Amino acid sequence: MAYFLNTLSITLTPVCITVLAAMAITIIFKTSYTANFAQAVIASFGAYVVAAGLNKAGLSIWIAMPLGVLAAVALSVFIDVVIFRHGRYVNSLGKQIITMGLTSVIVAAIPLIFGASQEIIPFKKFIDGNLTFEVGGELVSVTKNSLVCVAITVAVIAAIFILLKYSKWGLSVRATASNEYVAGMMGINTHVVTAVSWGLAGALSVLAACMTTSIYPLNAYFMSNYQVNAFLACILGGFATFHGPVIAAIIIPVASSLVTYLGNVAGAPELSGWSMVIVYGLSLLVIFFLPQGIIGGKTVKKV
Amino acid sequence: MNKFLRQKYGLLDGNARNRRITDDMRRALANPIWHYLLFGVVILVIGFLSSNRIISYSLGTGLATTFAYAIAAVGFCLLMGYSGLASLGTGGFIGIGTYSMYYIMGEAKLPFIVALAVAIAVAIVIGVIVGFISLRIEGIYLAILTLGLSEILRQLYVAVKDSLNFNNFKLFGIAIPNRAMIYVITVTLVIVMIITHNLIVSPTGRAMLAMKNSTAAAQAMGISLMKYRLLAFVICTIYASVSGLLLMAATRSAMASNTTGFYAMVTSLNILAAVIIGGTRSIWGALVGTFIMYGLQTVVFNKIPFFQRNPVIITFVSGILVVLVVMFYPGGLAQLLAEIKNGVKKLHKKIREGKYGKDVG
Numbered sequence: 001m002a003y004f005l006n007t008l009s010i011t012l013t014p015v016c017i018t019v020l021a022a023m024a025i026t027i028i029f030k031t032s033y034t035a036n037f038a039q040a041v042i043a044s045f046g047a048y049v050v051a052a053g054l055n056k057a058g059l060s061i062w063i064a065m066p067l068g069v070l071a072a073v074a075l076s077v078f079i080d081v082v083i084f085r086h087g088r089y090v091n092s093l094g095k096q097i098i099t100m101g102l103t104s105v106i107v108a109a110i111p112l113i114f115g116a117s118q119e120i121i122p123f124k125k126f127i128d129g130n131l132t133f134e135v136g137g138e139l140v141s142v143t144k145n146s147l148v149c150v151a152i153t154v155a156v157i158a159a160i161f162i163l164l165k166y167s168k169w170g171l172s173v174r175a176t177a178s179n180e181y182v183a184g185m186m187g188i189n190t191h192v193v194t195a196v197s198w199g200l201a202g203a204l205s206v207l208a209a210c211m212t213t214s215i216y217p218l219n220a221y222f223m224s225n226y227q228v229n230a231f232l233a234c235i236l237g238g239f240a241t242f243h244g245p246v247i248a249a250i251i252i253p254v255a256s257s258l259v260t261y262l263g264n265v266a267g268a269p270e271l272s273g274w275s276m277v278i279v280y281g282l283s284l285l286v287i288f289f290l291p292q293g294i295i296g297g298k299t300v301k302k303v
Numbered sequence: 304m305n306k307f308l309r310q311k312y313g314l315l316d317g318n319a320r321n322r323r324i325t326d327d328m329r330r331a332l333a334n335p336i337w338h339y340l341l342f343g344v345v346i347l348v349i350g351f352l353s354s355n356r357i358i359s360y361s362l363g364t365g366l367a368t369t370f371a372y373a374i375a376a377v378g379f380c381l382l383m384g385y386s387g388l389a390s391l392g393t394g395g396f397i398g399i400g401t402y403s404m405y406y407i408m409g410e411a412k413l414p415f416i417v418a419l420a421v422a423i424a425v426a427i428v429i430g431v432i433v434g435f436i437s438l439r440i441e442g443i444y445l446a447i448l449t450l451g452l453s454e455i456l457r458q459l460y461v462a463v464k465d466s467l468n469f470n471n472f473k474l475f476g477i478a479i480p481n482r483a484m485i486y487v488i489t490v491t492l493v494i495v496m497i498i499t500h501n502l503i504v505s506p507t508g509r510a511m512l513a514m515k516n517s518t519a520a521a522q523a524m525g526i527s528l529m530k531y532r533l534l535a536f537v538i539c540t541i542y543a544s545v546s547g548l549l550l551m552a553a554t555r556s557a558m559a560s561n562t563t564g565f566y567a568m569v570t571s572l573n574i575l576a577a578v579i580i581g582g583t584r585s586i587w588g589a590l591v592g593t594f595i596m597y598g599l600q601t602v603v604f605n606k607i608p609f610f611q612r613n614p615v616i617i618t619f620v621s622g623i624l625v626v627l628v629v630m631f632y633p634g635g636l637a638q639l640l641a642e643i644k645n646g647v648k649k650l651h652k653k654i655r656e657g658k659y660g661k662d663v664g
Contacts, residue, residue, distance in 0.1 A: 090629065104621055
């Protein structure tokens with residue numbers, strides 16, 4: 001039991017990261033009808049700003065992180081307002097390809113701005129130390145850092161859902177998501193809605209990146225694994241709702257560590273190398289039978 | 304010879320016959336297959352000069368890797384430009400080739416043809432699986448799903464064997480050194496281009512195009528969605544797998560856990576970007592696009608001292624190029640070339656009109 005709880009406690013941070021990344025991807029997909037492949041590098045860019053604030057300017061993480069968030073928001077809004085809005089013939093697929101192009105641009109820009117050295121940038125955790133509990137005579141430890149991550153994630157995601165449900169902004173986002181053209185005719189400024197969504201997505205992904213630094217050393221590509229997970233979560237949960245991807249984003253990392261746990265319990269520790277393969281395979285199987293995702297609406301195809 | 308000419312051109316003789324012969328030859332030479340062969344010969348000559356160090360040595364090796372990727376890009380062109388299916392699984396599919404090469408040729412010491420056969424067989428299986436998925440899920444969802452599938456394959460590769468080293472590529476019992484890889488790759492690329500061209504102009508190509516424009520209309524015309532979607536994915540996967548075989552033979556090492564390696568998302572995105580930059584419905588476009596994404600760096604920019612000092616600027620420039628092409632030239636460079644060709648023709652016509660007046664031939 002204690003071993004099981006320990007496995008789950010390690011999974012807390014990855015769950016938070018995937019949830020935030022999936023939310024960022026969903027909110028852009030809903031308002032701009034495109035999958036943003038540059039999300040991971042925008043997050044890295046923000047994380048580099050945070051790291052520069054921490055290490056070069058000697059700021060505390062609680063000041064440096066909002067600066068990084070601001071930088072990523074500015075970058076994301078720039079992408080939407082300057083690039084997407086001025087493309088002459090940009091369709092949904094075109095937007096995706098633009099984000100792929102932007103991936104290379106940002107990846108190249110990071111060493112140009114922050115220095116080309118490949119050294120690992122030390123990145124402080126939010127808070128150090130562990131909390132230990134006793135469960136059935138055995139010790140279960142949780143890092144305080146992961147609890148801070150959970151608190152931040154829950155607060156942010158709850159705020160977004162409340163705003164989506166009850167605020168005027170949420171209404172306009174939902175209207176734009178269901179039909180951009182009609183929403184525009186009803187007097188909603190869809191340009192503002194998409195720009196704000198991009199900014200929000202940028203902010204969420206920087207939060208995710210700051211959490212990732214406690215797991216992986218910072219580099220331009222360090223979020224790409226989580227991005228792939230988040231994309232899969234979005235498909236698994238279905239883009240039809242906002243909460244579907246979030247639920248799937250919780251399921252995927254938990255399922256992955258469950259596979260590792262079961263492998264260790266059953267005496268097959270080599271299973272941990274295969275955990276992502278198994279989880280992806282199962283997700284694909286689910287998607288094959290439920291193409292709209294586990295919490296998906298039904299789409300009627302118009303001919 | 305005379306008898307043959309008489310049979311073909313009947314009783315025509317003298318100037319009339321000569322004119323007919325030139326016309327026929329011109330028509331035959333207009334067949335794109337000759338262009339592909341000519342391209343192959345040019346590259347072989349460049350490869351020969353480069354491998355004997357008459358011109359820069361890195362030009363040959365750079366072109367070899369670029370054209371190995373181009374094989375995957377041509378397959379992707381068929382999938383996206385002609386069947387309208389978006390896939391981001393290219394990276395994972397390339398791995399099929401590298402791993403068959405490593406295990407069949409490197410470990411089991413079997414001939415290349417066995418490795419090729421295994422790679423194609425596995426590619427067919429994977430292609431059929433993806434094809435079946437594509438029947439249920441479409442568009443952007445399919446793209447992300449294939450990205451997931453590619454990631455499954457990559458994790459599988461990491462779990463099986465992370466780092467591959469391979470250096471005994473033999474063809475018909477002759478060891479092929481690294482500098483000679485460009486010959487093998489160019490010949491394969493030209494064969495692939497010719498096969499793809501024939502496929503595109505055949506009823507299969509037309510069926511795929513119909514499917515791309517409207518699945519409902521295509522089905523109404525009696526085109527089986529399942530057959531052609533599976534076929535498109537199978538061909539694309541086979542090409543990617545062959546490209547993987549050649550990449551393994553050319554680069555001699557691969558690392559699955561590398562997030563910028565062969566099987567990573569970056570490769571899939573780069574191949575997609577290459578096809579988009581070049582123009583989705585043009586084989587030449589796919590080639591030019593791949594050259595921009597992969598070749599420019601090794602062949603052109605690495606020669607310029609400024610870029611040698613700042614290699615990231617190349618990634619920067621290629622990214623901006625992708626963005627600009629999508630923003631202003633959705634048809635890709637193929638469209639740009641066509642427009643330039645049209646412009647030259649118009650200019651030519653105007654000059655003639657200015658010279659001889661209107662209504663002259």
